[in-house]
Amino acid sequence: xxxxxxxxxxxxxxxxxxxxxxxxxxxxxxxxxxxxxxxxxxxxxxxxxxxxxxxxxxxxxxxxxxxxxxxxxxxxxxxxxxxxxxxxxxxxxxxxxxxxxxxxxxxxxxxxxxxxxxxxxxxxxxxxxxxxxxxxxxxxxxxxxxxxxxxxxxxxxxxxxxxxxxxxxxxxxxxxxxxxxxxxxxxxxxxxxxxxxxxxxxxxxxxxxxxxxxxxxxxxxxxxxxxxxxxxxxxxxxxxxxxxxxxxxxxxxxxxxxxxxxxxxxxxxxxxxxxxxxxxxxxx
Amino acid sequence: xxxxxxxxxxxxxxxxxxxxxxxxxxxxxxxxxxxxxxxxxxxxxxxxxxxxxxxxxxxxxxxxxxxxxxxxxxxxxxxxxxxxxxxxxxxxxxxxxxxxxxxxxxxxxxxxxxxxxxxxxxxxxxxxxxxxxxxxxxxxxxxxxxxxxxxxxxxxxxxxxxxxxxxxxxxxxxxxxxxxxxxxxxxxxxxxxxxxxxxxxxxxxxxxxxxxxxxxxxxxxxxxxxxxxxxxxxxxxxxxxxxxxxxxxxxxxxxxxxxxxxxxxxxxxxxxxxxxxxxxxxxxxxxxxxxxxxxxxxxxxxxxxxxxxxxxxxxxxx
Numbered sequence: 155x156x157x158x159x160x161x162x163x164x165x166x167x168x169x170x171x172x173x174x175x176x177x178x179x180x181x182x183x184x185x186x187x188x189x190x191x192x193x194x195x196x197x198x199x200x201x202x203x204x205x206x207x208x209x210x211x212x213x214x215x216x217x218x219x220x221x222x223x224x225x226x227x228x229x230x231x232x233x234x235x236x237x238x239x240x241x242x243x244x245x246x247x248x249x250x251x252x253x254x255x256x257x258x259x260x261x262x263x264x265x266x267x268x269x270x271x272x273x274x275x276x277x278x279x280x281x282x283x284x285x286x287x288x289x290x291x292x293x294x295x296x297x298x299x300x301x302x303x304x305x306x307x308x309x310x311x312x313x314x315x316x317x318x319x320x321x322x323x324x325x326x327x328x329x330x331x332x333x334x335x336x337x338x339x340x341x342x343x344x345x346x347x348x349x350x351x352x353x354x355x356x357x358x359x360x361x362x363x364x365x366x367x368x369x370x371x372x373x374x375x376x377x378x379x380x381x382x383x384x385x386x387x388x389x390x391x392x393x394x395x396x397x398x399x400x401x402x403x404x405x406x407x408x409x410x411x412x413x414x415x416x417x418x419x420x421x422x423x424x425x426x427x428x429x430x431x432x433x434x435x436x437x438x
Numbered sequence: 439x440x441x442x443x444x445x446x447x448x449x450x451x452x453x454x455x456x457x458x459x460x461x462x463x464x465x466x467x468x469x470x471x472x473x474x475x476x477x478x479x480x481x482x483x484x485x486x487x488x489x490x491x492x493x494x495x496x497x498x499x500x501x502x503x504x505x506x507x508x509x510x511x512x513x514x515x516x517x518x519x520x521x522x523x524x525x526x527x528x529x530x531x532x533x534x535x536x537x538x539x540x541x542x543x544x545x546x547x548x549x550x551x552x553x554x555x556x557x558x559x560x561x562x563x564x565x566x567x568x569x570x571x572x573x574x575x576x577x578x579x580x581x582x583x584x585x586x587x588x589x590x591x592x593x594x595x596x597x598x599x600x601x602x603x604x605x606x607x608x609x610x611x612x613x614x615x616x617x618x619x620x621x622x623x624x625x626x627x628x629x630x631x632x633x634x635x636x637x638x639x640x641x642x643x644x645x646x647x648x649x650x651x652x653x654x655x656x657x658x659x660x661x662x663x664x665x666x667x668x669x670x671x672x673x674x675x676x677x678x679x680x681x682x683x684x685x686x687x688x689x690x691x692x693x694x695x696x697x698x699x700x701x702x703x704x705x706x707x708x709x710x711x712x713x714x715x716x717x718x719x720x721x722x723x724x725x726x727x728x729x730x731x732x733x734x735x736x737x738x739x740x741x742x743x744x745x746x747x748x749x750x751x752x753x754x755x756x
Contacts, residue, residue, distance in 0.1 A: 168622045169537055170631035176534035179606075182527045186598050187552055190564040193574065197567050236473040243470040247463060255471070257714045261478055263741045264653075264706035266660030267558075268680040269699040272687045273481040276488050276696075283484060284476075308477050312741035340458055362743065369557025371663035372680070376687065389559040393667060396563065401572055408560045415555040423548050426744045 191412065198409040201402055209406040218388040221299060225387075226367035229306030230314075230360045237314025237359060238352070244315070245322040262311050267372025274305055275377045297379030302387065305373040310363030317359035321352055321429075354429035361425055365418040369411065485703045489696035500697035508674040509682035509698070512590070516678065517658045520597045524654050528605025529647075533639075535606075536613030537621065547610070547745050550603045554742050561599045562667025565592055588670030593678065596664040601657045607745055608650030612643055649716040656709040660702055 198206065209215070243249075244256050262270065278285045278295035288295060295301045325348065333343040371389040378385040386394075388411060395404040458466070490497050500506065531550070535543060553561065567573050569586035579586060586592045620642070624634040640647075662680040669676045671685065679698055686695035 168625055169618060170625070170634070171533060172538045172540075175530040176538070176540070179527060179531035179534055182523075183531070183549070183602070186595070186602055188549075190568055190599070191552070191556070193568055194560070194564045236469070239466055240470040240474060243467050247467055249467055253714070255474060257710050258478055258482075259474070260710055260713065260741055261482065261706060264656055264660075264709045265482075266662055266680050266683075266699075266702045266706070268662040268683050269485060269660070269702050269706075270481060272683065272695055272699060273484045273488075276692070277480060277484050283480065283487075304477075308481065311477055313743070316741045316743050358744075365555055369555075369560070371557065371559050371666075376684075389557045389663065392557075392559050392563060396566065396667065399572075401567065401570075404563055405567065408557075408563050411557050411560055415557065419548065419551060419555040422744055 194405060194408055194412065198405045201406060205402070206406050206409075209403050210410050214382055214386070215388070215391060215407065217383045218386045218391050221302060221385065222368055222388045225299060225302040225306050226310075226364050226370075228303050229310050229367050230363040232303075232307050233310045233314045233363050234356055234360050237311065237363075238318055238356060241315045241318040241322055245319060259315050260312050262308050267309070267370065268376070270308055271305065271373040271376035274308060274373065275301070278304060278377065296377055297381075297385065299378075299385055301377035301379070302374055302385065305377050306367040306370060309370050309373055310367050313362040313366065314356065314359030317355045317362065318352055321355040325351055354425065358422060358425045358429055361418060361422045365415060365422065368418070369415060482703065485696055485699050488692055489700040491696075492693050496693050497697050497700075500691075500694040501701070503694065505674050505677065506682060506694070506698055509677045509679045510701070512593070512677065513659050513679045515590070516594055516597050517655050519594050520601060520658045521651060521655050523598060524602050525605050525647075525651055527602060528609055528650060528654075531606040532609035532613050533635075535610050536616075537618050550606055550610075551742065551744060553599055553601075553603055558600060558661070558663025559667055562596050562664040565595050565599075565668055569595075587668055588672065588676060590676065592668035593665050593676065596668045597658050597661050600661050600664050601654050603742075604654040604657060605647070605650035607742065608646050608653065609643055610745055612646040613639075616642055645716045645719050649713060652709055652712045656705055659705060 201209075240259070244252065244259075275282075275296055277283045278288070278301060280286065280289050280294075280296070282296070285296060293300075295304055329347055330343055333347045334340075338346065369389060371387070371393075374387055375390055378387065378390075380386055380390060388407060392404045392407045392411070395401075395407065457463070489500075534540075535547060566587055569575050569579060569592065571580065571587070573587075586595070620638050621634050624638045625631075629637065659678075660680060661678075662684070665678055666681055666684070669678065669681055671677060671681055673685065677685065679702055683695050683698050683702070686692075686698065
């Protein structure tokens, strides 16, 4: 990229369409995304602070935060461990159907959440494919917080795999070889050489899976059973408040969720920058 | 993010010093496949298993149901409106972001992901607050007899919101990797703006574009949370396929629910297949994308991993 040093101003003049494309894109994005989201914040400003606070800290709402945040954390943690193993196996080892399995990892993103929800529920219900083996052991998954964790593990599955995979692919074999030639055994090479390289990607994947899980609705409403104080997630409470025409309450909860997702978005962005700084682009 | 140059690097044969013992390797593979079997393959199989539980006849009968057809029709209409709009938006956004440098670009790239970060329920709610009866435009809309919420326009708007980043974030890394040299050459040789776009840019990005469209379509047809908030669940009128699945399931009509769900699952599988095909195409003909882009397979993964906030060029400048 020897051209890179050229000042940008000249490029802007050479190619046409900057004003048109950016203008249209910004207008469209503002109309569809930014203004409606801004409307939510403005609407919530119509409440007094005391009203807002009592709505977002009601016991039933607090219980929903606990479930939403707790299950999302556990689901994302499960995905960090197993997602790393899956990414490792897909990148390092060769086995039959590897490409097929690799392509299927994206399924939770392509499959409508409602379909995932009814499918997982039917599997883990008492008479389901898996539920019928767990029920005699006294483990109930469907209609308990455990079911929420299962659904969120499914939803978050691709995120860790897809962030870790490119890092493992880019990992220079020479570093591991030199570690080995300097006398490191396989475990030392893993802990001291590979893990520090993969760590930022794991953190990014965790944050992505967590952020996605926090707002997830479709796959959970079926498997959770939606019992107040026990298995209600926060997005479901928003829907319930809407169905009761409690627009102010729904707005307050939505603002809390919006703030959480905005903070997570910034955090993920920071993580991503950190990861790309740690991993300089190799020029070829 | 994914760099094609890596996959073409000759990987040295596994040597003992840098490979795990066979037992560890076997164990890790078993753990990975076991995990995927439990959380991916089984749920996938369960959809078809449940749909065909009472035999093929019941399955076909469930799909020929009148309300199911109405739901399929509404889903197709929604996608037919949403996908072209988001295609134009994606092209405009990618052209601006990938071919030019401007202030606030990295903020814009972060903001593109906003619809993914927001809970689908919130995405539906914001339109209810704007256009619902108690919303800002509610009284005006009622006076003019226009219905948006609990009607098709609301469903389209909510779907637009949820799927609007998809084409853009597919094209941005691709076009960033390709740089601006080819377009500059075309302009210097006297091509007009649209000529440059159709003759130079479009052929370079066609596979990424196709894939973005397929992905956007799949997400538009499969959206549930946002649509569920704005639709009102009026059977035969404002029920999309996913909402129809929900209603049938809650009525314990499992065969019917899973029959419609199986169609959506086939769509998801087709989307995954299309991704593999497009990846294979871009890898097979890297030369076609021009000398400026050895990174032709800069296809983003299907799962929305964040776009790189800084383009390669600006990074090299520092």
